[in-house]
Amino acid sequence: MRAHQLIPSWLKNYQPKWLIGDAVAAILASMMLVPQALAYAALAGLPPYLGLYAGLLPLVGYALFGSSSVLSVGPVAILALMTASALTPIATPGSAEYINGAILLALLSGIMLLLMGFLGLGSLSNLLSLPVVNGFVSGAAVLIIAGQIAPLLGTKSEGHTALEILLSTIDNSPMSDPDAALMGLIALFSLVIARLGLPLLLRTLGVERTRAKLLSRLAPMLVVLLSIALTAIFHWEQDLPVVGEIPAGLPDFTLPVFNPTMIYQLLLPALIIALIGFVESLSVAHTIALRRGEKLDANAELRGLGTANLLSAFSGGFAVTGSFARTAVNDEAGARSPLSGVIAAIFIALVLLYATKVFTELPVCVLAATIIVAAANLIDLRALAHHWHYDRTDGLAMGGTLLGVILFGVEAGIGLGVGLSFATLIWRASRPHIAVVGRVPGTEHFRNVLRYTVKTQPDTLFLRIDENLFFSNISAIEDRLFAEVQRQKSLHDLVLILSSVNRIDSTAIERLQQVNQDLLERNIRLHLAEVKGPVLDRLGRSKLLQELTGRVFLSAYIAELALRHHNIHDDGQASTPPSPADPS
Amino acid sequence: MRAHQLIPSWLKNYQPKWLIGDAVAAILASMMLVPQALAYAALAGLPPYLGLYAGLLPLVGYALFGSSSVLSVGPVAILALMTASALTPIATPGSAEYINGAILLALLSGIMLLLMGFLGLGSLSNLLSLPVVNGFVSGAAVLIIAGQIAPLLGTKSEGHTALEILLSTIDNSPMSDPDAALMGLIALFSLVIARLGLPLLLRTLGVERTRAKLLSRLAPMLVVLLSIALTAIFHWEQDLPVVGEIPAGLPDFTLPVFNPTMIYQLLLPALIIALIGFVESLSVAHTIALRRGEKLDANAELRGLGTANLLSAFSGGFAVTGSFARTAVNDEAGARSPLSGVIAAIFIALVLLYATKVFTELPVCVLAATIIVAAANLIDLRALAHHWHYDRTDGLAMGGTLLGVILFGVEAGIGLGVGLSFATLIWRASRPHIAVVGRVPGTEHFRNVLRYTVKTQPDTLFLRIDENLFFSNISAIEDRLFAEVQRQKSLHDLVLILSSVNRIDSTAIERLQQVNQDLLERNIRLHLAEVKGPVLDRLGRSKLLQELTGRVFLSAYIAELALRHHNIHDDGQASTPPSPADPS
Incomplete structure (x- = not known):
């Protein structure tokens, strides 16, 4: 790579008039990112503040090498779930070993993405058919929701499958914390209202459609800030589990402990994280690129995502990819170039430097509520109907993956789905017309x-x-x-x-x-x-x-x-x- | 099925002039069957006389329901190897439990073949491509030869893979029996000469080509009888391991002990035995049918082989299928109808009733020599060259199966081959023209x-x-x-x-x-x-x-x-x- 290529072309051709759009979009996207980052880190079984670390440098890394102008890279729910599912069998959530494992996962999948990018192996992602990806995302969302009911109600759950988790949640429910449960349910209710009713309300008030949708996306930040305020005023932190101390300041440069056994155990999960992250991110980026008439380069995407994951690992974060929701906000709010990502990173850095104290009193049950609403949005039963209608075997592959993820877990579900999609392919070819x-x-x-x-x-x-x-x-x-x-x-x-x-x-x-x-x-x-x-x-x-x-x-x-x-x-x-x- | 259909059509239309051809062919084929039956039972880890049981009723069962006029059904080397490979991990060779397992395997694969025949599921055999079957047969032959070197030299071997077996044979070779080794090697040498040189010699003496080939096929019986005579005359049975006592008389009707754990463990091996047996037998039957202008019915073949296996199980035998070598002899010797199979069965019954004593002094090393020569004939490296030349992926599937069987064993080899043939199929389709x-x-x-x-x-x-x-x-x-x-x-x-x-x-x-x-x-x-x-x-x-x-x-x-x-x-x-x- 020649030296001048290190300066991305968007920066060389930057036009000052883009700045306002980029800055506004960046601030709105990071208002959304902060609560999501905390929530998804918790979902991954990590201390919530690590989500902010994962939301900082990856934005810059992608801006340097990626090819989409508005893709917002950072922590997402699916990869957080996959991180937890890969690590819980081999370490205790929250322990130093577990955190090290999460960093290793980000590092490994970053290396894999870069390798795929440089060797032109992006075609590996062709193993995943659309029905399998759709089924996986919907199934993972069910799994996420099942896992968040316990924190929502202030109780505990264990198990690997959705059923096990739900049963243990019910078993443990007598021990649940009524204060947490009440607050969690109120937060959940407000978020559902905000998502479903707010855009409608704003539009009847004369707000333009895109803007109304955009504003309603900021509801989680509002609910989070409100719950923090209430907790601080009424000192609920004595009764409620809260996020707790967040170390102020920017993350240090970190290298994980290279434990060979753990690396070996994480190779397959890292590959699946890399592939799923890539496929998801590419589909988000492609939708936006199509609308904007931009050209997307799959290999540049691989390099951008790979760099983002390496930077996440080096700053102590976990696996990241392009976020559907935040990219949409970025796009709708008028971002013009990857500079919006860089500005968002600066915003997160300011939060880490000066505002971490604000989030210490954020109740965990409110985080759970934001995760549940975000995950519910990922369940796409219409896709199931669509695939089934188009071709029974496609429907079968999606349904099989969905059920596989719910019943047997993340990796087994993907395996089942890939197996089904190839088996039905051969079955069809065996009965020729x-x-x-x-x-x-x-x-x-x-x-x-x-x-x-x-x-x-x-x-x-x-x-x-x-x-x-x-x-x-x-x-x-x-x-x-x-x-x-x-x-x-x-x-x-x-x-x-x-x-x-x-x-x-x-x-x-x-x-x-x-x-x-x-x-x-x-x-x-x-x-x-x-x-x-x-x-x-x-x-x-x-x-x-x-x-x-x-x-x-x-x-x-x-x-x-x-x-x-x-x-x-x-x-x-x-x-x-x-x-x-x-x-x- | 209507009552009159129970009488096979060949019997209803039987013409007396066919009788001489059928009888001559039957006698020649059973001259070949007797040493093979004893040898393949030993190969399967069973008392040699059980091979005669497996060579008796199956001939009649196939004659009733099969559709080929000259297919000779009975013990074959490949299925004997597969029986041993399925049973050695779960029982001690030669023990009552082991014999029961062999009977169960025949019963299960008989039931599976009948089910496939009645449900029209013969298409299951389409999972096995020609390169996989070729590779399997060649690989199994190598495995058989590796396992017979120890008995040939009068020593012991253990292990599941060809390499393990050969290494343990070399380890144990100092304990080998020089008398057995000498006799075994002489027998082996004679058999090789008989196979390679005898047809040539006979033809220079003016014998017609087919007849010369046919006569040379009887060499194993000659070598066996000669070795028995020498052993009896010089009382070598004191120094050499011999076949030993064979219970005189026809087999009793037997039902295996239905051990559920064992049945569960044998389901997959039984399915593979059924499929491999079916594919092998069908290809033999098809070659003959094509030459004779006969019509072959795959479902009738399934019913015929299924019945043959059930009858083998009920008479205490092991899994059987159509034998390539004996069918060829039957064909070349002029058999006209399945009656030749029935006559061959009568011949075997006579041996069991009156001639078992003859075979008690048959040295085990001579049996090993006959197995080695028969197996060597199954190794088909020209097929490997042919598949590779036609299409690299077909060559890869055959080579993979062959190596898989040699390195990892029978079932793993088949699994690898089937996996490879589907994977290359998809790989090709992924790179469209x-x-x-x-x-x-x-x-x-x-x-x-x-x-x-x-x-x-x-x-x-x-x-x-x-x-x-x-x-x-x-x-x-x-x-x-x-x-x-x-x-x-x-x-x-x-x-x-x-x-x-x-x-x-x-x-x-x-x-x-x-x-x-x-x-x-x-x-x-x-x-x-x-x-x-x-x-x-x-x-x-x-x-x-x-x-x-x-x-x-x-x-x-x-x-x-x-x-x-x-x-x-x-x-x-x-x-x-x-x-x-x-x-x-």
């Missing part, structure tokens, strides 16, 4: 006899196979082929149209050779038509072309012409030598 | 610009995607599409030719909608052409068709005509409403 086709009169086009009025021949059968031929579908293809042959008694010639066949594997080629022989027994010649170039190249390496009783035709139309002529003049003797034409 | 196409002048055909001299347009790009669109390849497709768009500056219209696309999943459809928007930003309209019926049906459930900036054309040719006309008269404004035509 095969059409008997005929020529559309007056054209050279051959179409399905069931969908079109077409011309067919009594002694020539045209079969189009709509799938690659490989070991798990070749039996089904054979069965269908012989069933059609059985049906048409006076058959002399069978033409397989391979226009949709992009690959034939060695199992299928072996079976086709047998089919060729079996048809010869019945005095039927086998022809191929519309064979693709790469397929024909490969066929040349097998014995099929030499043994083929019929010919290879450039198109079904040419096959029809040749065979009609042949059958009239030649009385259909199966003696034409194979003469491969050159199709595309 | 995409061609820029143009019209072949004077025709309506569009072909790859790199392979043909074709006509292209400066303002219209025709792209043909040769793969289904799904989550793991849509990124690659997007990248290629935008790279082509970048290359052609004056572009107004992009036509995606979907003639090879049989499915578009919901991830891909979502991304195509974004592509449609992205192209709109650049003032390029997106058109689709040659969309298949089922694909178009599904597209109708998404928003793509409504949002599409271009049109859906029946063919690329029609698209070219329409767009040329349009661009001349309409100055290329992106305003034509989508009007889906009806393609096939």
